[in-house]
Amino acid sequence: MEESSASHYDIQQDEKYGRYLVANKDLESGDLIFTDTPFAVGPKPGNPPLCLGCYNPVENSLCSRCGWPICGAECEASAAHAGECEVFANAKVRFQPVEDWTASTPQLDCITPLRMLLAKEKDPDRWHRDLEPMETHTEARKEKPAWAADQVNIADFLVDHCKLGSKYDKDLVQRVCGILEVNSVEIPSRGGFSVRAIYPRLAIAAHSCVPNIVHTIFQEDMVKVRATVPIKSGSALLLCYTHALSPTLVRRQYLLESKFFNCTCARCADPTELGTHLSTLKCTKCDNGVILSTDPLDNEAQWKCTDKNCEFKTSGAAVSKILAVVQAEIDQLDMMEPSPQAIEQREATLKKYKSVFHPRHSLLLNIKHALAQLYGRVEGYSIDELPDLMLERKAEFCKLVLQTLDVITPGDSRMRGMMLYELHAPIMFMARNEYSAGLITPEKLKERLQEPIQHLADAARILMREDPQSPEGITGQIAQQSMEQLKASLECL
Ligand SMILES: [Zn+2]
Ligand SMILES: [Zn+2]
Ligand SMILES: [Zn+2]
Ligand SMILES: [Zn+2]
Structure with missing residues (x-):
């Protein structure tokens, strides 16, 4: 219990x-x-207009009381929107019309800070005990362009335009912005869009x-x-405050820029990322070596080939640039709907960068992670029509991701649960195909199906700890049912 x-x-x-x-x-x-x-939940900075009740994107749909983006009557009356609705309605400050409702706008940047301020008023004890001592990195934030933008879009806006000067001063508003920037986490909203919460x-x-x-x-x-x-x-x-599968240069850059510290953990300090090769490049000058940073705790350090006879060198800046270029291509791929093209274009991208990155490099691994989920799930590539070669490919990608997770997020992570669920299918189908072709005996089939049963059991154990309504929670329940069905089918063999 x-x-x-x-x-x-x-x-x-x-x-x-x-x-x-x-x-x-x-x-x-x-x-x-x-x-x-949470002390407060709300939109992330730089979002396109979204409903302030449910955080789904909206177009030309505004609250009848305050004139800010709201999808409908239910969200208009929601507790989430009540605080700012009253402030905006009292001050007669409306959302300014935008031409493109899909483009990011700084107008909603004030919402989460305002919700923090309203929550502070409602629960001063919790503010004093838990929020007051939080790190804000005010001096470092002042050096960044975001400071001036926050001053105009949030501090001046709330204090001057929304007439909140009698309650809050601009320094407090900036402190709230700092608390949010340094301490908030991204969480999925019910509609699946990401918001931030403290x-x-x-x-x-x-x-x-x-x-x-x-x-x-x-x-x-x-x-x-x-x-x-x-x-x-x-x-x-x-x-882990960053995306676990990203390479050291990207993780450390993100942590420095948004959390204001230089990570010096064992993974960051090791050029091979604890042997996972998430950052490793292939040498284009020789066949024997790979390219690693000479000092991963210094983003400017040189990268060199590990082969003693090879002279190849490049700069940290050049490596960062390659990462950014390929990441932009992957972002494009990630925007595609699941489809045969989504598979084929990813396979083409893997081929294109095969000679540049180690096969377990973060960027290639992210593509392989996506393919592990797509094979078996899209038209023309459904699991029961995949040829054995593609079943093997799906299984190979799942195992590659799992091996990396063993090192960088050991234990029961969501990603591990999802990959174990994906892995059970190709192994089960390959065994069944061999049995149907008369290549293995019923006893051998039973033996071979123990592995997918174990993967399903592990996936169910991990994923049933998630919210039952979330995609992971739903997969957990499916894994549990599939395991019971598979076990029952063994009885009939
Ligand atoms: Zn809504
Ligand atoms: Zn409203
Ligand atoms: Zn680190
Ligand atoms: Zn070399």
Whole structure:
């Protein structure tokens, strides 16, 4: 039985991390450590106009009371929108018409800071206890262009235009912006669009590129934080603030720019990323070596071929540039609807960059991760019509992603659960195909089906901890049912 009021952590403080969380008892993989509710939730900066109730994109649809984007009557009356609705209606400040409703606008940037300020008024004790001590990196933020933009679009806007000067001063508004920038996390909204939320306890967890905890969002934006691996009492609870599969240069750049620190974790410090080769390039001058950074904790450091007889060298800046170019191509691919073209274009991109990147490089692995999910799921490539070669390809990609996850997010992560679910299918179909062709006996088939049964069991265990309405939670339930069906079918052999 799991207690919903679990609190298996203490807060500590030191020079390196500031405030951070440690386990206050020995934890097993999957143990619930604590739950948390958001102090405020709202749009991320630079969104296109979206409904302030449900966060789905809207076009020419405005709240009848305040004149800000709202999709309909239900969202107009929602608790999420009530606070700013009253402020805007009282001040008679309306959303300014936009020409392109799909283009990003800074107008909604003020919403989440305003919701923070309103929440502060509603719950001053929680603000004082949990939000007040949060890191804001004000001096570093002042150096960035975003500071001036926030001053105009958020501080001046709320204090002057929305006539909130009697309650809040501009320094407080900027502090709220800093708290959000440094401490908020992205979460999916019900419609699947990403928004940002501030969880006071989760925000204290320190970062590592090899985390030992994971957070899951439930109904009403409640968050559950679990151990992904066994954690000893007294050890730091470490959350990954970036995309786990991205390469060191990209992760460290993101952490420096948005979280204001240089990550020096073991993964960042190792040119091979703990042997995963997520950052490794192929040498174009020789066949023996690969190209690695000479100092991964310095983004400007040179990259060199590992072969002693090869002279090849390049700069960190040049590598960053290649990463950006190929990432832009992948972003285009990721915008495609699932279709045969989505498979074929990804295969073509893999071929195109085969000689540039290590086969397990982050960029190629991300394409392979997408293909692992597409094979078996789109027209012309449905699982029961895939030839064995393509079933093998799907299985190979799943295994490649899983091997990398073993190192960088060991234990029970969502991505592992989803990949195990994908992996069960090709293995099951290959075994069945061999049986139908008379190549293996019923006993051998039974034996071969133990592997997919185990993958389904593991996928169900991991994914059934997710919100039952989320894509992962639904996959977890399907995995559980498929496992029971597969076990039952073995009885009839
Ligand atoms: Zn809505
Ligand atoms: Zn309104
Ligand atoms: Zn790191
Ligand atoms: Zn070389």
